[in-house]
Amino acid sequence: MKGGNKACDCLSPYKQRSGKCEWCDCGVNSYQCSFNESGEKQCQCIEGFGMSKSVGECFELCDAAHPCQNGGTCPEGGACDCPDDYMGAWCEIPKWCVPGRCGYADDVTCDWDKENKTGICKCKKEKYQYVEKTRECVECDCGENGDCFLQDGMKVCVCNELYADNFHKCETCNCGKGRGNCSFAEGQMRCYCEEGYSERVYKNKYGYVDNWCSQCSCGEHGLCRYYDDSSVCDCEDGYISYSLYCYRCNCGPHGFCALGYEQGVGYVENCTCDYGYSVLNGKCEPCSCDPPGVKNIGATCKLWSLEQHTCYCPDGFISDQDDICEDIDECKNVSACGSNTVCVNLPGSYRCDCKVGYEPLAPEADISIYGCKDIDECFNSSICVFSTTECINSPGSFDCKCKKGHYPASTTLHDPRYNSCHEEGSKWRSITISLGVFLGIEIIGTIYFFYRLKSRR
Numbered sequence: 045m046k047g048g049n050k051a052c053d054c055l056s057p058y059k060q061r062s063g064k065c066e067w068c069d070c071g072v073n074s075y076q077c078s079f080n081e082s083g084e085k086q087c088q089c090i091e092g093f094g095m096s097k098s099v100g101e102c103f104e105l106c107d108a109a110h111p112c113q114n115g116g117t118c119p120e121g122g123a124c125d126c127p128d129d130y131m132g133a134w135c136e137i138p139k140w141c142v143p144g145r146c147g148y149a150d151d152v153t154c155d156w157d158k159e160n161k162t163g164i165c166k167c168k169k170e171k172y173q174y175v176e177k178t179r180e181c182v183e184c185d186c187g188e189n190g191d192c193f194l195q196d197g198m199k200v201c202v203c204n205e206l207y208a209d210n211f212h213k214c215e216t217c218n219c220g221k222g223r224g225n226c227s228f229a230e231g232q233m234r235c236y237c238e239e240g241y242s243e244r245v246y247k248n249k250y251g252y253v254d255n256w257c258s259q260c261s262c263g264e265h266g267l268c269r270y271y272d273d274s275s276v277c278d279c280e281d282g283y284i285s286y287s288l289y290c291y292r293c294n295c296g297p298h299g300f301c302a303l304g305y306e307q308g309v310g311y312v313e314n315c316t317c318d319y320g321y322s323v324l325n326g327k328c329e330p331c332s333c334d335p336p337g338v339k340n341i342g343a344t345c346k347l348w349s350l351e352q353h354t355c356y357c358p359d360g361f362i363s364d365q366d367d368i369c370e371d372i373d374e375c376k377n378v379s380a381c382g383s384n385t386v387c388v389n390l391p392g393s394y395r396c397d398c399k400v401g402y403e404p405l406a407p408e409a410d411i412s413i414y415g416c417k418d419i420d421e422c423f424n425s426s427i428c429v430f431s432t433t434e435c436i437n438s439p440g441s442f443d444c445k446c447k448k449g450h451y452p453a454s455t456t457l458h459d460p461r462y463n464s465c466h467e468e469g470s471k472w473r474s475i476t477i478s479l480g481v482f483l484g485i486e487i488i489g490t491i492y493f494f495y496r497l498k499s500r501r
Contacts, residue, residue, distance in 0.1 A: 071101035094122040096133075103133040110134060114158070129161055138163060147179030190214030208233075219243070223257035244270045266290030286311065299328030322347040333357065333369045338391045343369045360392030382415025384440070401440030432465040 054065035061068075061079040068077040070087035074095075078086045087095035089102035096103050104110060106118035116124040116135030126135035131142070140163035141154035147165075152174060156163045165174045167181035173194045174181055184192035190203035192212075201209040208217035210228040217226035217233055224237035235243040235255045242260035247253050260268035262277035262285065269276055277285035282294035286303045293301040295315035302314045315323045319340060322331035324347040333343035333355035344356040357369035364370045374380050374394040375387035381396035388395045398404060398416035405414050421427055421442040422435035428444035436443050446452055446465035453464045 069101075070095065071103075073102035073104075089123075094119075096123040096125060098124075098126045098128075099131055106134065114138075146174070149180060151181050152179070186212060186214045188214075219255060219257045226255075242268045242270055242275070244273070246273075262288060262290045265292070294326075295323070296327045296329075298330075299323070320345070322353065324350070333363070333367065335361075335368055335370055335391075338371070341369060341392055358392060381412050384416040384418070385411055399440055401442075427461055429462050430464045432467075433463050 050063045052060040052063065052065050054060055057067060057069050057077065058065040059068040059078050060066075062083050066079070068079065068085065070077045070085075070089065073093040074087045074089050076088035078088075080086055085100045087100070087102050089095055092105060093102040094105045095101070098116075103123040105122065106112050106116075106124045110133075112118045112124035112126070112135050114127060114130045114135045116126040116130065118124055124133065124135050126132070129139055131137050131139050138154075138156035138158075141156055145163070145165070146152045146154045151168050151172070153166055153168055154163060155166050165176070165179070167174050169181065171183060171185040171192070172181040173184035173192065175194060175197055177197060182194070184194055184199055186192040186199075186201035186203065186209070189207040190201050190209070193200045193202065199212050201212055201214055203209055203214035203217075206216065206218045206221075206226075207214040208227045210217070210231065215228070217228065219226040219235035219237065220241075222238070223241045224235050224243075226233065226235055228234070233253070233255045235257050237243055237257035237260075240259060240261045241257040243255055244258040244260075245253065245255050258270065260270065260275050262268040262279065265283045266277045266279035266285065266289075268288075269278065275288055277288060277290055279285050279290035282292060283290040284293040284301060284303060285291075286293075291303055291311055293303055293313050295301040295313065295317065298321045299315045299317040302316065303311050304314050306312050313326055315326070315328055317323055317328035320330065320332045320334075321328040322345050323329075324331075329347055329350065331345035331347045331353050333345045333353075334341050341361060342358040343361065346354045346356070348354070353367060355363045355367045355369050357363050360372055360374075361369035362372055371389070371391050373389050375389045380394060381387045384399050384402045385396045386399055388397055396412040398411060401419050401421075402416035403419050404411050405417050418437075418439050420437050422437045425435075427442070428435050430444075432447055432450050433444040434447050436445050443460045444463040446463075449468050450465035451468060453466060
């Protein structure tokens with residue numbers, strides 16, 4: 045404390061200012077820097093230099109030989125006091141162009157617009173652009189037919205009319221003036237055509253490719269395009285292409301629509317409906333003649349209104365009072381099939397089958413006409429399993445019966461092939477043995493009974 049005031053012992057180049065140590069530097073052309081009691085900076089300059097209050101450093105003294113520039117004032121015996129936008133000994137340097145603002149490379153210059161008080165960093169070489177982020181100049185050349193700009197450090201070409209950017213070079217790209225926009229995609233020219241035009245591509249055998257917008261229109265309900273040098277219409281749903289124009293042709297989801305031309309009428313819709321549907325007022329509406337439980341019999345249904353229709357039935361069916369195709373039972377005709385056959389009725393038809401035990405007269409013979417013949421099962425000599433039986437054929441069947449001198453076994457089988465028989469003599473032997481065994485058991489039982497009775501007494 046000095047005289048009751050705070051005193052700071054500051055390290056160079058700091059000096060006390062309002063009770064604090066603050067930076068104090070008047071530049072290389074001074075020998076002392078300090079702050080007065082009001083906190084104003086005071087510079088002690090070497091001979092021939094004076095303090096510039098606007099900068100707070102020692103600069104050469106201004107005079108008639110060295111006037112202040114850009115609106116700076118020259119105090120008597122002092123250095124230039126510069127306006128806010130300028131600095132330097134003679135106020136010759138815009139503050140925006142302070143050293144380092146545009147980097148330190150030799151190919152960059154700082155331009156200051158005094159009137160608008162704006163600055164810009166520019167490259168000295170043509171076809172180069174300044175990158176603010178890296179403070180350097182990079183090549184930006186799109187060729188003679190366009191201008192180059194940098195956007196976020198990326199090269200952007202703005203090409204002249206009839207030119208487009210192709211790998212950062214403006215090259216010829218002409219789809220026809222007023223017909224569409226031209227651009228390049230991966231080196232290939234593409235045309236984005238105006239309404240009423242479509243891209244057309246020409247390729248020759250040498251690999252040359254040319255694109256242009258050629259007139260192509262399918263009307264307001266379709267898109268026109270070229271395929272193999274021919275125009276094609278891609279129409280909206282409910283419209284079809286006819287003579288390179290999209291006409292309305294809609295039979296609904298259950299039919300196919302085709303256009304025809306009638307003299308004096310023009311283009312007319314022709315609907316081909318799915319099975320089970322019929323045309324009514326230009327739409328395919330439900331219309332079925334199939335009988336219950338049977339589908340797709342091949343009938344034709346004609347709608348007159350949503351409540352009235354007519355059935356045109358195929359062979360084997362007949363239209364009933366409800367306008368349904370009813371099956372004809374051909375088997376009601378007793379002469380539908382030949383002899384020894386069974387008639388099987390089918391929807392719209394019938395089939396003749398041979399009865400069990402019968403076969404067609406010949407492999408290709410029509411049994412509905414010629415009927416069937418009996419199968420002689422006894423033709424197979426081994427059809428009867430046991431040698432004690434012999435095969436007897438009958439119409440539609442056969443039987444394995446006992447040979448002479450044999451009698452049937454007691455067991456009756458459903459399949460006659462397994463019928464078995466015994467010899468006639470073996471019948472009495474079996475009876476005698478059975479009777480002997482029975483009597484023996486009875487005698488033994490009687491003896492045992494009397495033995496037990498005697499023991500009890």
